[in-house]
Amino acid sequence: MPSPSRRLRPLELTNVTIADAFWAPRQRTNREATLPHEYRQCKETGRLDALRLTWKPGQPNPPHIFWDSDVAKWLEAASYSLATHPDPELRKLVDDVAALITSAQQPDGYLNSHFTIVEPQKRWTNLRDAHELYCAGHLMEAAVAHFQATGSRLLLDALCRYADHIDRTFGPEPGKKQGYPGHEEIELALIKLYHATGNERYLRLSKYFIDQRGQQPHYYDQEALARSDDPTKWWARSYEYCQAHKPVRQQDEVVGHAVRAMYLLSGMADVAAQTADDTLLAACRRLWASATERKMYVTGSVGSAGWGERFTSDYNLPNETAYAETCAAIGLVFFAHRMLQIEADAVYADAMERALYNGILSGVSLDGTKFFYENPLASEGKHHRQEWFGCACCPPNIARLLASLGTYAYSAAPDALYVHLYIAGSATASLPKVPIPSGGYSEVALTQETGYPWNGDVKLTVGVQQPSKFDLCLRIPGWCRKHTLRLNGKAVGHRIVKGYARVSRTWANSDRVELSLAMPIERVVAHPRVAEDAGKVALARGPLVYCLEQCDNAAPVRSLILPDKARLTARFDNKLLGGTVVIEGAGLAPTQAGWKGKLYRPADESALRPARFRAIPYCLWDNRSPGPMTVWLPRG
Numbered sequence: 002m003p004s005p006s007r008r009l010r011p012l013e014l015t016n017v018t019i020a021d022a023f024w025a026p027r028q029r030t031n032r033e034a035t036l037p038h039e040y041r042q043c044k045e046t047g048r049l050d051a052l053r054l055t056w057k058p059g060q061p062n063p064p065h066i067f068w069d070s071d072v073a074k075w076l077e078a079a080s081y082s083l084a085t086h087p088d089p090e091l092r093k094l095v096d097d098v099a100a101l102i103t104s105a106q107q108p109d110g111y112l113n114s115h116f117t118i119v120e121p122q123k124r125w126t127n128l129r130d131a132h133e134l135y136c137a138g139h140l141m142e143a144a145v146a147h148f149q150a151t152g153s154r155l156l157l158d159a160l161c162r163y164a165d166h167i168d169r170t171f172g173p174e175p176g177k178k179q180g181y182p183g184h185e186e187i188e189l190a191l192i193k194l195y196h197a198t199g200n201e202r203y204l205r206l207s208k209y210f211i212d213q214r215g216q217q218p219h220y221y222d223q224e225a226l227a228r229s230d231d232p233t234k235w236w237a238r239s240y241e242y243c244q245a246h247k248p249v250r251q252q253d254e255v256v257g258h259a260v261r262a263m264y265l266l267s268g269m270a271d272v273a274a275q276t277a278d279d280t281l282l283a284a285c286r287r288l289w290a291s292a293t294e295r296k297m298y299v300t301g302s303v304g305s306a307g308w309g310e311r312f313t314s315d316y317n318l319p320n321e322t323a324y325a326e327t328c329a330a331i332g333l334v335f336f337a338h339r340m341l342q343i344e345a346d347a348v349y350a351d352a353m354e355r356a357l358y359n360g361i362l363s364g365v366s367l368d369g370t371k372f373f374y375e376n377p378l379a380s381e382g383k384h385h386r387q388e389w390f391g392c393a394c395c396p397p398n399i400a401r402l403l404a405s406l407g408t409y410a411y412s413a414a415p416d417a418l419y420v421h422l423y424i425a426g427s428a429t430a431s432l433p434k435v436p437i438p439s440g441g442y443s444e445v446a447l448t449q450e451t452g453y454p455w456n457g458d459v460k461l462t463v464g465v466q467q468p469s470k471f472d473l474c475l476r477i478p479g480w481c482r483k484h485t486l487r488l489n490g491k492a493v494g495h496r497i498v499k500g501y502a503r504v505s506r507t508w509a510n511s512d513r514v515e516l517s518l519a520m521p522i523e524r525v526v527a528h529p530r531v532a533e534d535a536g537k538v539a540l541a542r543g544p545l546v547y548c549l550e551q552c553d554n555a556a557p558v559r560s561l562i563l564p565d566k567a568r569l570t571a572r573f574d575n576k577l578l579g580g581t582v583v584i585e586g587a588g589l590a591p592t593q594a595g596w597k598g599k600l601y602r603p604a605d606e607s608a609l610r611p612a613r614f615r616a617i618p619y620c621l622w623d624n625r626s627p628g629p630m631t632v633w634l635p636r637g
Contacts, residue, residue, distance in 0.1 A: 002005040004276045009342040017407030021425035031403040034369035051114040052105045054425025064114040067132045073139035075349035075395035080146035081404035099156040110166030129183040129221040138187030180220045181210040188268025215248040255291040259304025270339035301356030304329040316530035320378040327364030329396040330356045347500020350421040351479040362620035378632040417472035423453040443469040457518030473500040485517040537633040547616040551628030556590035556612035564637040584616040
């Protein structure tokens with residue numbers, strides 16, 4: 002159902018087909034390798050069996066407080082995959098996992114493996130740390146995805162019972178706990194549950210959790226004292242860690258744990274849109290600016306510090322020690338996508354694209370079975386992807402994003418169709434304010450042909466049953482300095498509105514639009530206050546940020562210098578890393594001669610020699626021989 006202040010509506014996943022040479026193979030690997038691999042990991046580590054509730058005190062491997070969320074994200078990812086690529090074997094597995102989760106539900110609706118069999122006496126006693134509401138949120142998202150993919154209400158009804166239990170437990174009414182989650186997530190999940198069921202109690206509960214956050218007297222202080230803990234001795238030291246240091250409408254800087262912050266902001270954007278809350282939307286805008294204008298890496302990653310997995314001060318963006326958690330970049334995409342539907346501004350789509358092509362896609366190997374938790378922008382060669390983690394939030398998170406990618410590519414307005422991402426394939430949309438002569442409203446089909454991101458040429462063919470007047474809005478990426486637009490072979494007039502080329506006309510069937518986005522190699526510099534990147538340059542082409550890996554280069558990549566006037570060329574190498582555009586050029590490298598017995602020497606004795614180099618997309622690094630890597634190069 003539409004939201005009061007949302008200008009756009011994302012197309013349903015099943016209304017979008019991805020059939021390109023870049024994302025379609027990634028999605029196929031996600032289906033054929035990543036999902037089976039993650040299922041095995043959930044089975045072998047005990048995450049699935051924990052839901053059987055057979056663990057007994059004294060036995061090894063007790064179910065952890067956040068294990069349920071890993072299973073839920075896997076189920077959500079598998080459900081999205083099932084929706085677009087029916088598979089009887091996957092359908093059985095999905096239904097079996099849904100039934101397993103449902104079987105763990107308690108008579109009062111409660112559903113959490115850890116607090117049912119490991120610490121039942123501690124249920125709802127530590128919202129600050131214990132992840133109960135976080136796990137509940139991921140279970141809700143999985144239930145909605147499972148229902149939409151299969152039509153089965155088994156898991157959806159179970160999670161509605163759980164949501165009802167939570168609603169009976171929390172709220173402003175006398176006798177209820179006036180708390181909210183330490184790890185945000187349920188806020189956005191409740192909105193999904195509301196849309197799936199139409200039950201307004203779920204919308205009100207999401208709004209309550211957001212409104213209550215950071216209010217005084219502080220709930221986390223009260224619950225800590227109730228369990229005989231000293232709140233002043235909490236390891237994180239400040240409620241900034243979980244964005245509970247002040248009410249959300251008073252916050253003007255994004256702080257704390259980056260994933261929590263992005264999930265909270267996604268929920269805030271949902272509630273702001275659904276309730277037409279201008280004060281909440283204003284807070285979203287402020288915190289968006291804080292995150293993307295002062296605390297975001299060139300790769301679209303956020304959260305620079307490993308201690309607390311958190312944001313730090315403005316412009317503090319170290320490269321080799323960058324935490325840049327995969328989940329945080331995914332959370333940024335969630336937030337950007339929601340703001341995009343509210344304001345139809347390409348600034349959100351630009352950030353979404355940057356994260357998708359760089360800081361997120363780097364999080365999974367080409368074979369789909371190894372993952373980055375952290376995504377540094379420089380390495381001495383010891384940082385590698387792993388098959389799994391004790392805290393395994395990132396692997397199933399990236400799986401669900403890749404499986405649902407189609408929902409991020411297009412949106413519909415009542416009288417307009419928006420293209421946010423350039424991905425070959427097709428889409429269909431209903432435009433409710435575009436009547437047709439025979440009655441009813443217009444159904445629009447759009448076919449997209451493109452070699453993006455390797456080139457910027459996009460061809461779109463419009464399909465309509467009858468001539469229909471609407472606007473076609475094509476994003477002109479922020480990285481693009483020049484574009485051309487043609488309609489049926491001729492230049493066409495258009496307006497640029499908030500970063501979108503808007504073509505208004507009565508469309509005929511088979512009208513053909515050709516968009517050409519200039520895609521030269523760009524040297525990118527950071528804001529002068531980013532001390533780590535002072536005097537350095539990064540390479541980008543289109544939406545892709547590039548890096549240098551040692552296995553491609555004879556000179557040490559961590560000491561290579563790129564002269565400002567060096568000629569750079571781009572070429573497609575179909576034998577490298579599944580086929581990729583590489584950037585090549587001539588840099589300078591310090592000579593290794595004359596250093597024996599010396600740590601320092603006069604600058605005039607330090608000769609530089611020419612050094613050819615090759616750069617690859619950052620998202621593809623660490624798929625070959627291990628070795629040093631860098632994104633930023635000193636300028637010469």
